[in-house]
Amino acid sequence: MEAAMRRGERSGALGRSGGYGLVAVLVLVALTSMALSVAAQSWADAARRDKEQQLLRIGLLYVQALERYRRSSPGTDKRLPQELDELLTDQRFVGTVRHLRRLYPDPVGATGQWGLVRGDDGRIRGVYSLSEDQPLIAGAVRRPGLRLEPARRYADWKFVVDTDV
Known part of the structure; x- marks a missing residue:
C-alpha cells in the first residue's frame, strides 16, 4: 500500500469517487450558464419593448407639440415650424411659449x-425614427391621437400632424 501511495495512486473510497465531484461541478456550471442566458435574453427583450413604448410616447409628444404650434399661429395662416428648436421657444409671441420642454432623442x-417629414413648403410635418430594426408590435398601432400602420421597420412609423384638420 505504501508503494501505491508513492506512485500517486489513491486507495479506498477517495480514489473511486474523486471524478464524480468534478462532473457534478461542471454540470452545475452548465445549468447556471443556461439559466443566465435565458434571463439575459428576457431582460434584453424587456428593454427593447420598453424602448419601443418610449418611441410611441415621444412620437406622440412631437405630434401634439407640432399641432399646438400650428394651432397657436397668430392670424389665419396656420403654419408649422421650419426647425424642431422652434417647438422649445416659439419666437412668434412677445412672451415665451413652449410647445415642448426639450427635444427628446429617438x-x-x-x-x-x-428623421424629419417635411411638407411641400419645407416645414416640419412630423418625425420618424432612423432605426432599421423590426418593431415588436406586428400590427397597426391605434392609440388616442396616434394611428400607425403596420411596419417592417421603425423608420416606417411616421409621427405626422394631420394637416387636413
Whole structure:
C-alpha cells in the first residue's frame, strides 16, 4: 500500500469517487450558464419593448407639440415650424411659449437623431425614427391621437400632424 501511495495512486473510497465531484461541478456550471442566458435574453427583450413604448410616447409628444404650434399661429395662416428648436421657444409671441420642454432623442435609433417629414413648403410635418430594426408590435398601432400602420421597420412609423384638420 505504501508503494501505491508513492506512485500517486489513491486507495479506498477517495480514489473511486474523486471524478464524480468534478462532473457534478461542471454540470452545475452548465445549468447556471443556461439559466443566465435565458434571463439575459428576457431582460434584453424587456428593454427593447420598453424602448419601443418610449418611441410611441415621444412620437406622440412631437405630434401634439407640432399641432399646438400650428394651432397657436397668430392670424389665419396656420403654419408649422421650419426647425424642431422652434417647438422649445416659439419666437412668434412677445412672451415665451413652449410647445415642448426639450427635444427628446429617438429612443430606438443608434444616434438619437430623428428623421424629419417635411411638407411641400419645407416645414416640419412630423418625425420618424432612423432605426432599421423590426418593431415588436406586428400590427397597426391605434392609440388616442396616434394611428400607425403596420411596419417592417421603425423608420416606417411616421409621427405626422394631420394637416387636413
